[in-house]
Amino acid sequence: MQLYNTLSAEERKELIAKAGKDRLTISFYQYARIEDPGKFRDELFLQWDSMEVLGRIYVAHEGINAQLSLPAENFQRFKDHLDSISFLKDVRLNIAIEQDNFSFLKLKVKVRKKIVADGLNDSTFDVTNKGVHLDAIRFNEIIEDPNTVLVDMRNHYESEIGHFKNAVTPDVDTFRDSLPIIEEDLKEHKEDKNLVMYCTGGIRCEKASAYYKHKGFKNVYQLEGGIINYFRQVDEQGLENKFIGKNFVFDERRSERISDDIIAQCHQCGKPCDTHVNCANDGCHLLFIQCEECAAEMDACCSDRCKEIIALPLEEQRRLRKGKNQSNKIFKKGRSEALLYKK
Incomplete structure (x- = not known):
């Protein structure tokens, strides 16, 4: 019985491309009392894996937080499954404004202490x-x-x-x-x-x-x-849009454009830009804003040091990052000293 993802992101990307199916990116959450999050997690994985669902789902005693994608043709089957779960019946599903078949490349259903890390008792x-x-x-x-x-x-x-x-x-x-x-x-x-x-x-x-x-x-x-x-609602009802710029999202798309305004700047040259990227050096992977010109000049890296590293043989790159946990630095999201222009 398969209860965990077994394919790499690249393998999954290839399968999605070959399938040629339009996929929907969806998010939802629900606070509810889940007595056995582990058992619930396994049940979800089995059901959703069979529907070709991919995404990042957190389950805890306090409820569920899900961000995922699935083939559009499987949407009703997915919705019927949610409705079969008492606390998820008719839950609001936020369907992404901008769709991308590759928004998620793995199915990860994880049991957590909380569905959002809030630090509250x-x-x-x-x-x-x-x-x-x-x-x-x-x-x-x-x-x-x-x-x-x-x-x-x-x-x-x-x-x-x-x-x-x-x-x-x-x-x-x-x-x-x-x-x-x-x-x-x-x-x-x-x-x-x-x-x-x-x-x-x-x-x-x-x-x-x-x-x-x-x-x-x-x-x-x-x-x-x-x-x-x-x-x-603004789009469907013809209301005034009071949001300026992009909405950041936590998947491969990284953002959805809500208005044409560009209110941010490239973290390397200061040019108006609102495109988030991850540093091409896998040992860094820092998330920051980079314009096309700087991406070309810096080989999609955040610093000269990272640019030097990705020019090394792959084995040497792996040796340099072995045993180093960069997660805390990655989630500083543009506060790196290597970046000249940042909030």
């Missing part, structure tokens, strides 16, 4: 006492109210390439970092201001809104379904 407050959910129409209205503080609950590298007009964009590396900073910055306005939050698909705001209500904020709101659902 959930037993100290009522996680179900959430903020008011806003659709795109109401959201557009309330963020124009002078008594509203609009807060981006995402990380700095996400808001750097796109955010809502007049939003507070905390300069943080992680979601857990943003929670105490926002509370401190807005502590004088717990009763007299509307605290309106948004994130990519809504999951971070679900927990954050309950946390801030627990901390004494009286008027707490969140954008229903996040930026992805907002733009779909």
Whole structure:
């Protein structure tokens, strides 16, 4: 019985290309009590692997957080399976604005302590006492109210390439970092201001809104379904789009364009640019913004040192990175000292 991915990303990419099927990129989450996350994880893998689902799915006692792709022809079968699970029946599915058949190349279903790393002790407050959910129409209205503080609950590298007009964009590396900073910055306005939050698909705001209500904020709101659902409503209903730039996404696409505005700059030359790439040196893999000209000049690397390394024989490259864990540096997302232009 196969319960884990056995193909490499390159092998999977080749199979997707040969299949020639249009795929849908989808995300969803649900907070719910899962008694045995391990067993639930295995059941999901078996069902979804048979449907050619690929993606990154986290399962915990508190629920599920899923980002995935699947052949469009299997969508109804997938939806029927979700509906057969009591707490996932009619769950909101955020379908990507821009589709890419190669958005995910492996199926990874992992059991985690939490479906989002928030650093909170959930037993100290009522996680179900959430903020008011806003659709795109109401959201557009309330963020124009002078008594509203609009807060981006995402990380700095996400808001750097796109955010809502007049939003507070905390300069943080992680979601857990943003929670105490926002509370401190807005502590004088717990009763007299509307605290309106948004994130990519809504999951971070679900927990954050309950946390801030627990901390004494009286008027707490969140954008229903996040930026992805907002733009779909704007597009379908002909509403004014108040988001500028790109929406960062956590798959091979890295972003979806929401407006034509380019609000970021190349981290190497300072030219207007909002294209995130990973350094071509596998021993670095730093995520940063790079324009086409710098990509050509730097061989898609973040620094001269990395450019030198990728020119070495592969065996020598492997030797240099052996035993080194670069994950913390990768997720500094453009804060590297090697980059001249950064937020």
